[in-house]
Each structure stands twice: as structure tokens, then as C-alpha cells.
Amino acid sequence: MLLVAKEPCGHGIDGxxxxxxxxxYYGxxxxxxxxxxxxxxxxxxNGVVGTLLLVIFLGSLVRLGWLGFYRRDSLPGFFLTMLVLGFFFRGMWDDIWRDSMLEEFAFLTMFLFCWCRGIHV
Structure with a gap:
């Protein structure tokens, strides 16, 4: 976390x-x-602000999915909630927030989001 304190705005996207x-900083x-x-x-x-925005975005997806499941018995809402929570918590100890793993997550998330909202593409 010392690196975050030294670079609070982020270092830029790089593998x-x-x-x-x-x-x-350490040689x-x-x-x-x-x-x-x-x-x-x-x-x-992405820095502190970028990470907070990501957490807020993921939280809103979890909320949308859970409310869809709880209020409308929408099974895709449950899947959306579990997908986002699983991706977030696995990302805490495994570097899956990049490359094709992030692209697949984004595709499935938006697919389930549209299904929960009743948007037909």
C-alpha cells in the first residue's frame, strides 16, 4: 500500500x-x-479515484441484479449478482482484472444487465 500512497493518481495501465x-521506489x-x-x-x-469508481459501478450492478432477483424473481438478476461478486472477490487475490478475462466479464455482465432490465438487443 506504500506504492499507492506514493502514486495516488495511478501509474497508467501496464501489465x-x-x-x-x-x-x-525500491531499486x-x-x-x-x-x-x-x-x-x-x-x-x-488507475489510482484511488478510478478504483472507487469501479467499486461503485460494480456495487450498482450487484444492487440491480439483486433487486431484479428479489422483486421480480428474475434468475438472470441472481446470475448477475453472483458473477459480479465472484469476479470482485476473486480479483482480490488473483490478477483476473485484465485482458480476455476482463473482456469476458464485461460481455457477460452487459448481457445479464440487458436481460435484467428487459432490454432486447
Whole structure:
């Protein structure tokens, strides 16, 4: 978290931002190639504000899915809630918030979002 305090606005989107920041502030090190945590990498890349916006967005998707399931017995709402919660909590200890994993999450999330809202594409 010291790296976040030193770069609160983020370092920019890069697959090795953790490694670059460790080398920048602590010198060359062969053992710190990545943090292995999606939320830490996202925080270092996008800063505190970007991460808060992501958490708010994911929270609104969880709320939408849960209300769709609870009020309208919408099974896609339940799937949306579980998908977002699973992706968020797995991202805390595994770096899945990038590349094709993020693209697949975005596709499934928007598909379920449209299904919950009754939007026919």
C-alpha cells in the first residue's frame, strides 16, 4: 500500500506496473514481477479515484441484479449478482482484472444487465 500512497493518481495501465513501481521506489528486484492481486494492480494503474469508481459501478450492478432477483424473481438478476461478486472477490487475490478475462466479464455482465432490465438487443 506504500506504492499507492506514493502514486495516488495511478501509474497508467501496464501489465507490469507493480514491477515498474517497485523498481522505481525500491531499486531493481528480480522477485517482484507482479502483485498477484487484481485490485492492487488496478489501484496502482488507475489510482484511488478510478478504483472507487469501479467499486461503485460494480456495487450498482450487484444492487440491480439483486433487486431484479428479489422483486421480480428474475434468475438472470441472481446470475448477475453472483458473477459480479465472484469476479470482485476473486480479483482480490488473483490478477483476473485484465485482458480476455476482463473482456469476458464485461460481455457477460452487459448481457445479464440487458436481460435484467428487459432490454432486447
Amino acid at each position: 507490469l506496473n507493480f514491477h515498474h513501481l517497485v523498481e522505481k 531493481p528486484s528480480a522477485t517482484t514481477s507482479q502483485s498477484h492481486s487484481g485490485i492492487i494492480n488496478f489501484l496502482l494503474a
